[in-house]
Structure formats: structure tokens, C-alpha cells
Amino acid sequence: MRPERLLPLIVATALFIENMDSTAIATSLPQIASDLGVEPVALKLALTTYMLALAVFIPVSGWVADRFGARPTFMAAIGVFLIGSLGCAASGSLGELVAARFLQGTGGAMMVPVGRLVLLRSVPKAELVRALSWLTIPALLGPMLGPVLGGLITTYGHWRFIFLINIPMGLLGIWLAWRHIPMLRSAVGPLDWRGFALTSAGLGLTIFGFASMGRHLVSTPLAVGCTLLGMVLLALYWPHSRRHAHPLLQLDLFRLSTFRNGVIGGSLFRIGIGATPFLLPLMLQMGFGLNPLQSGLITFTSAAGAMFMKTLAAGILKRFGFRRVLIVNALIASALLCGFGLFRADTPYPLMVGVLLVSGCFRSLQFTSLNAIVYADVDPARMSQASSLAAMAQQVSLAMGITIGGYALSMASAATGDPMGAATNFGFAFLTVGLISATSVAAMWRLSPHAGAEMAGRAQPGEEMSEPKSMARPGT
DSSP, X not given: OOHHXXXXXXXXXXXXXXXXXXXXXXXXXXXHHHHHTSOGGGXXXXXXXXXXXXXXXXXXXXXXXXXXXXXXXXXXXXXXXHHHHHHHHHOOSHHHHHHHXXXXXXXXXXXXXXXXXXXXXXXXXXXXXXXXXXXXXXXXXXXXXXXXXHHHHHHHSOTTHHHHXXXXXXXXXXXXXHHHSOOOOOOOOOOOHHHHHHHHHHHHHHHHHHHHTTTSSSOHHHHHHHHHHHHHHHHHHHHHXXXXXXXXXXXXXXXXXXXXXXXXXXXXXXXXXXXXXXXXHHIIIIITOOOHHHHHHHHHHHXXXXXXXXXXXXXXXXXXXXXXXXXXXXXXXXXXXXXXXXXXXXXXXXXXXXXXXXXXXXXXXXXXXXXXXXXXXXXXXXXXXXXXXXXXXXXXXXXXXXXXXXXXXXXXXXXXXXXXXXXXXXXXXXXXXXXXXXXXXXXXXXXXXXXXXXXXXXXXXXXXXXXXXXXXXXXX
């Protein structure tokens, strides 16, 4: 098989197990909580920790691959992910599960970025689009199959097997990588270790402390202390990045209007969407009494809607432009998200499935638009830095979404006096995260009407782009 076909399939192996694992575990949260003897809402830590590890290690994945070689880095990343999977399967407490999920995320942070780097450097440009298109298949199939497979395993088996099914496919990926991935290495400068320490410790302490408030794993005073210390470390990174010749994250990218508003608006939007995989299975199982399989058969339809929208997104952007799509679509997607809270145990299943299907379409269109607009005015020399910074922001916002969704659910339960699984509590939680998503419109509104016109295929000869290209040069 030719490299432009084989290499994407090898990378797709890693991408598939990562996406499937993340969606499958969300379907099984009530059962995992019962076995570990904790409240289901406490398991937000198991979800946010994985995303935290992605946010911390994605920025250094390219440097590690260049320094040690793409093949050993990719193989080691899969191996770390599989060791983390075994740790998750063997976990007997919340603390053990959180630690194993962090190890999983460390491997996941290296797998996909390094795999994508292999394609960019190994596949001829004429075949690159076709090669990258193979990666979208597992990216879409994983979220579709994950809820159903997780529900099936948990209903008729045990949730621990969700993590064990990663092993055979991961071992296959390691063997294929050893056989076929080239040993790519490049000369790299020294890593910004101080910047890495400040961002990794800052993000880790801030998100862990914020997610732990409510006496999950650590005491509330310790959680508050972790959060404040983490925020101080993150603040110290700003003067460090201005002094360092090659900072880990180039914050001056935020001078670009499309990058700045795309990242800020995208982060606000993802907070609401990030809470959905956490809140929705809990509502269906705790509130409506469905089993994990029934829950998975309902929630997977959102991913099906996302897959359908992938075929229409380019045409919609060309017809209406980025700014109009991002504003209108954010409002529609946020309204649908708030609408999830109106579901009740007697709501007809076809209606729930239909709303989730339509919601998946609008959510996918927003993600496609956001993932493109942030790079509209970034020059090629800084594309890698922009990609790392945007990816880190995405994972942080998704983790914050799960945390905020969990707090909203707990606060509603305390205010109403109803059990955590009461439908009214979920109504408040979905309303909260939906309104946060809607605030992303403020950032989208600041975009130029011609933002991303060239990418959308709307640029006219002689028409000015949304951002002067000089803005994209280092040091300006």
C-alpha cells in the first residue's frame, strides 16, 4: 500500500481509540461512580484531568518528535496511552482513576499531533488533502461508536472493559508504526523549559483546584489555594514570553483579530458544548432511569448530525461568510443546548433524537468555522505555534465546561432540595452552560465582515483581507 494511504490509516488507529475512549467513558459515569463509592458529579475530575494533560503536553509534542524522532515518539505515545488505559481499568478509587486518566492524556497529547506531523512531512503535497481526509473518518466514527459501545459494555458487562478494548488496537498501531512510519528528525533549538514549567504547573493547578472544589479528592481550602497559585504562575508566563527569544507559546498571536476573537469566542462556545457529554448521559440515566445502552443509543445521534454537516459546511461558509455564520450559528446552537434542559422522562424518544441530531449539525458547523478562522491571518512560519496555542485553549475550555456543568448541577440541587438527578436541576445546568456559549457572539461580532474571505472562497480580486499580513510577522 502506498504511503499516502497507509500512513493515514496508522495515525487513524491512534485517533480512533482516543476519540472512542473519551466518549465511551461518559456513558458509564453513573456505574463508575457507584463502583468507586463517589457521587457521579465527582467524576468530572476524571474527564477534566484527561483534557488537562492534552492542554499541557500538546505544545511540546512537535519539539519532542523533532528531538527524538517521529517513529519512537509515536510508538511511545501509544504505549503510554495503553498503560494509562490499564490503570483506568484497575482503578479502585477516584484518585487512582484521575491519575490513570492523566497518564492516558499524556500519551494522547503526543499521538495525534505527532501523527499529523508525520503526514505533513512524508506525503507529497499533491496527495496531502486526500491523506488528511482519511483522518476525519475515525474522528467522526469514534464519537458515534463510543456512546453505543460504552453503553453496551456497561449494560451487559463491566465498565472496566471499556479501557481494555483499547489494548489490541493500540498494539496493532505500535506494530504498524514500527514497520512503516519513517524515522523523521529535525534540528531543534532548546526547549523553553521555564515556559513549559510555568504553563504546565499553572494550568494543572488552576484546573485541578477549580474542579476539586466541593470536597472532591482534596479539601476546599487546598483546592482554592491550588487555583490561586496556578493563576499566579500563568500570569508570570506573560513577562517570561516577552523576554524569551523562542517562547513555548507566542502570545503576540493574539494581536491578530481573527486569531484573538476566534480563540476567545471559541473557548466560550466550547465551555457549553464541553459540558454536554458529561451532563446528558447523567440526565438520561439518573434522571430518566435509562440504562447505559439506551442512553448511548440516544446521545450518539449528535455525532451523526456532526458527520452530516461536514458535507455542507464549506458551501455554507462560501455563501454567508465566517462572521455571519459564527454569530447566527452560535445563537442557534446555544439555544438548542439550553433546550436539552427541557427534556423530561416522558419526552418522546424521536423528539429527543431529533433535537440532538439537529444540535449536532449546528455544533459541527460552529467547530468547523472556528477551527478555520483562527488561522485565517497566520503566516506559514507561525502556523505551528498558532496550532499549539489554539489546541491548548480548546482543551482548557472543554475541561472548564465539564467543571462548570458539574457545579451548576450541584448548585441547583442544593437550591431546590431535590436529588441530584432531578430533571429541574439538569434544566438549570443546561441553561447555565448554554448562556455561556451564547456569550461567544460578543467575540464573533468584533470580526470584520470580510474575515476569512479567502478561506471561504468569497474573496474578490483586489479586496482587502480582514487583517494586514504585516500583523502576522514575529516581533510586530
